[in-house]
Amino acid sequence: MFRFITGSINRKLVLLVMGVTLIPLAMTTFLGIWMAQDALLKQLADGLDGTRSDRTNAVIDHLQSALRDSEFAASQRRVVGLFSEPNFDSSNTDAALKILSSKGEHCGFIIYSTEKNAPVYTLGINKDEVIKAFPNSKLEEFCKKVIKDDKPKFLDYIDYPPAKSLAMFAGCPIVHNGKTAGVLLLLVNLSHMDNIMLDPTGLGKTGESFIIGDDGYMRTSCRKRKLENIPSIMKIKVKDKMLDDVFKAEKAQSGFMVNSHDAEALVAYGKVDLKKISNDLNWAVLAEIETHEIKAPVDAIIKNIIIASLVLGLIACLLGFLVARSVSKPLLALTSKVVKLANGDLTVEIENVKRDDEIGVLIESFNRMLFSLREQTSKIQEGTSELATAIVEISAAVSELAANSTETATAITEISTTMEEVKQTTHVAADKAAHVSETANRVSSISEDGNKATREAINGMSNIKEEMMALAENIVKLSGQTQSIGEIILTVNDLAEQSNLLAVNAAIEAAKAGEFGKGFAVVAQEIKSLAEQSKASTRQVSGILNEIQQATSSAVMATERGSKAVEAGVHLSESAGEAINTLAESISESADATSQISASGKQQIIGIDQLAVALDSIRTATDQSLKGVQQLEYASVSMKDLAAKLKSLTEQFKTN
Amino acid sequence: MKKEKELEHERKQEILRARAAALAAPPTGKDREAAFDVIVFRICNEHYGIECGFMREVCEANTLTMIPCTPAWLAGIINLRGRIVAVLDLIKLFNLPDAGTETRKLAAVIGDHEFECGILIHELIGQRTVFKDEIQEADHRTAQEALPKWLKNITADRLIILDYEKIRNDKSIIIDAEPGEELM
Numbered sequence: 001m002f003r004f005i006t007g008s009i010n011r012k013l014v015l016l017v018m019g020v021t022l023i024p025l026a027m028t029t030f031l032g033i034w035m036a037q038d039a040l041l042k043q044l045a046d047g048l049d050g051t052r053s054d055r056t057n058a059v060i061d062h063l064q065s066a067l068r069d070s071e072f073a074a075s076q077r078r079v080v081g082l083f084s085e086p087n088f089d090s091s092n093t094d095a096a097l098k099i100l101s102s103k104g105e106h107c108g109f110i111i112y113s114t115e116k117n118a119p120v121y122t123l124g125i126n127k128d129e130v131i132k133a134f135p136n137s138k139l140e141e142f143c144k145k146v147i148k149d150d151k152p153k154f155l156d157y158i159d160y161p162p163a164k165s166l167a168m169f170a171g172c173p174i175v176h177n178g179k180t181a182g183v184l185l186l187l188v189n190l191s192h193m194d195n196i197m198l199d200p201t202g203l204g205k206t207g208e209s210f211i212i213g214d215d216g217y218m219r220t221s222c223r224k225r226k227l228e229n230i231p232s233i234m235k236i237k238v239k240d241k242m243l244d245d246v247f248k249a250e251k252a253q254s255g256f257m258v259n260s261h262d263a264e265a266l267v268a269y270g271k272v273d274l275k276k277i278s279n280d281l282n283w284a285v286l287a288e289i290e291t292h293e294i295k296a297p298v299d300a301i302i303k304n305i306i307i308a309s310l311v312l313g314l315i316a317c318l319l320g321f322l323v324a325r326s327v328s329k330p331l332l333a334l335t336s337k338v339v340k341l342a343n344g345d346l347t348v349e350i351e352n353v354k355r356d357d358e359i360g361v362l363i364e365s366f367n368r369m370l371f372s373l374r375e376q377t378s379k380i381q382e383g384t385s386e387l388a389t390a391i392v393e394i395s396a397a398v399s400e401l402a403a404n405s406t407e408t409a410t411a412i413t414e415i416s417t418t419m420e421e422v423k424q425t426t427h428v429a430a431d432k433a434a435h436v437s438e439t440a441n442r443v444s445s446i447s448e449d450g451n452k453a454t455r456e457a458i459n460g461m462s463n464i465k466e467e468m469m470a471l472a473e474n475i476v477k478l479s480g481q482t483q484s485i486g487e488i489i490l491t492v493n494d495l496a497e498q499s500n501l502l503a504v505n506a507a508i509e510a511a512k513a514g515e516f517g518k519g520f521a522v523v524a525q526e527i528k529s530l531a532e533q534s535k536a537s538t539r540q541v542s543g544i545l546n547e548i549q550q551a552t553s554s555a556v557m558a559t560e561r562g563s564k565a566v567e568a569g570v571h572l573s574e575s576a577g578e579a580i581n582t583l584a585e586s587i588s589e590s591a592d593a594t595s596q597i598s599a600s601g602k603q604q605i606i607g608i609d610q611l612a613v614a615l616d617s618i619r620t621a622t623d624q625s626l627k628g629v630q631q632l633e634y635a636s637v638s639m640k641d642l643a644a645k646l647k648s649l650t651e652q653f654k655t656n
Numbered sequence: 657m658k659k660e661k662e663l664e665h666e667r668k669q670e671i672l673r674a675r676a677a678a679l680a681a682p683p684t685g686k687d688r689e690a691a692f693d694v695i696v697f698r699i700c701n702e703h704y705g706i707e708c709g710f711m712r713e714v715c716e717a718n719t720l721t722m723i724p725c726t727p728a729w730l731a732g733i734i735n736l737r738g739r740i741v742a743v744l745d746l747i748k749l750f751n752l753p754d755a756g757t758e759t760r761k762l763a764a765v766i767g768d769h770e771f772e773c774g775i776l777i778h779e780l781i782g783q784r785t786v787f788k789d790e791i792q793e794a795d796h797r798t799a800q801e802a803l804p805k806w807l808k809n810i811t812a813d814r815l816i817i818l819d820y821e822k823i824r825n826d827k828s829i830i831i832d833a834e835p836g837e838e839l840m
Contacts, residue, residue: 500780500782501714501715501716501762501780504695504714504780504782504783505713505714505715507695507708507782507783508695508708508711508712508713508714508783509713511693511708511709511711511783512708512709525783528782
């Protein structure tokens, strides 16, 4: 069975959907029914208890009124008069008592006389029969008890023939002249109580309410039996267990019990509390409804829910089937292909299903996987054949390697010879290095002298520089003086011009004077020629001055150049000093280097010795590698076998 | 070599100087008949002359005072020992070519007992005698276009002799206008 379910996705899914639908339904149903039943029962019990309590109160009222009326009647003068006046007209008593029983609450009255020890008066009941039935009866006993206790009392149900049925009495002592003269007995109306209890209100179809005494017998009729005309008062007894439960309970309660019809019923019960008025009666009122009636609605609900669950289950099955089919159909198709695939057939094709869900994706991815598998397999096949070729090549290479190793061994022998020669050469190099070191020391002292000379040169140069500076200043002063000479010449020129002007003006004046001015004209002409001469002189002077100025400015330039050259000389001599210094340093460095060279030459000799040892080990290693190459040859042979196996393996897959 | 070169240079200078002296010497022919004496001055690159008799004097024109609202050819006025003399700028008046490089300014004052005015000149050359055989008839092609108005003669060495009478009688140089009136 279990295998039947797990073997198919369809069945699994159907079962799952059913489970998902029905389990919560069952849980909610169970909880609902359970809670509803509980509430229903509580409500019913409360209702029953209410009915019971109402009816108890009505019964208590009825009994109280009976007792009150009996007391009232016993105190009536028209009743007491029966004892005080010998010829008292009993019609007065009739009148008084009829008023009390006018509402039909009481069935009748009997007055008992102590003195006569017999009933002396009756109302509503045959007197002769009463008197006849009185002696040694329960009534007589009751009367004596009332007199003895001297207080009103109830007499529980007795079989009383004068009343032609059961009867119940309320008795009250009648006091005359301070003595208890008799007892007034009130015949309680039992049918009124019966009617109270038979009221079907609030009790449904099978419900009943009744009074029981502590002897277990019913004091009022059972409704069902009444309908069937079966007398029940003082005839039917409730079950002993029920009796026990009812009278043991302190307060009013309810619970399930087996009733007098041998059926289970919900019973609300409580004692009738008459303590305030009388201790004679120990009664209880019961209200019951049979369980099958109570449970009918709950059962109906359960029935409906079961039907609904079945329908839902069916729907769930159907839905599950549909869902499962939509899922499993492509999967089943896929499965058959995958089985083929497992057998090595890579040529299978799966139709692409147009679905957006995971199954669509699965099929598509499967197709892709198949495609790539096919490609990979063919590539592997190709790779295997390539591998086979490669292995052949490797074996060829290995044989070459073996040949090479042999050559290497020969070469190593040659190297060791060469190394011996290198050793000799290194000795010579060490000697040369010592010679160079000496020479370097000599050069170092020479460079010291050179350094000194350079410093002196720098000092000389700075002296020259100062001289040049002084020269430059003088030349600048000279230049300024020539400038002022130029100004003076300008002034002289100006003066000559003005003299010329004056000479001309004088000539004009002379001309104006005519013959008299001729001599003056000659003078004016002389002045004019003088002015012209001085003008020419100034022109010459200014030409010379220009030359002087040009000469001075070129002198200034030359001085400038000279001082620059001196500065450059200072710089040069400084850099020469630095160069000499650097030379000295590098010479000492080279001296150091040569000593290092000779030291390293010694180390070289040691190194070459070590090299010889190393070459020996290389030779051993070459031998080992030759052996290794042989092993490699074996390995390539086994690889060839492996490639063949691989090829046969991949050929199991059909790709085309 | 150097000395030879220097000697050659000195000799060249000597020759040039002798040639210049010969050229500079005034014509000495005593047989020549003198026409009149002129005062020669230079305006730009031309030499001009005016008869000595009409010449008053030549003075510095550095203190020339410009007169507003006058034609451009009126260079300004000068104070000549208490007399106010108007100075004419012939360059502007006759649109003579002007190089604009002259810095020195002189005024040649001409006039008689009735008329007096100054002419702005650049250099005073001096006095000279003009001989009759030197004088050429005024040729319009050689003189400036505007000058004929004042031109008297031109000598062989291209001295332009101005006619004092023409200057004196020229009405166009008399400015008689109220301020604001349009001037020529």
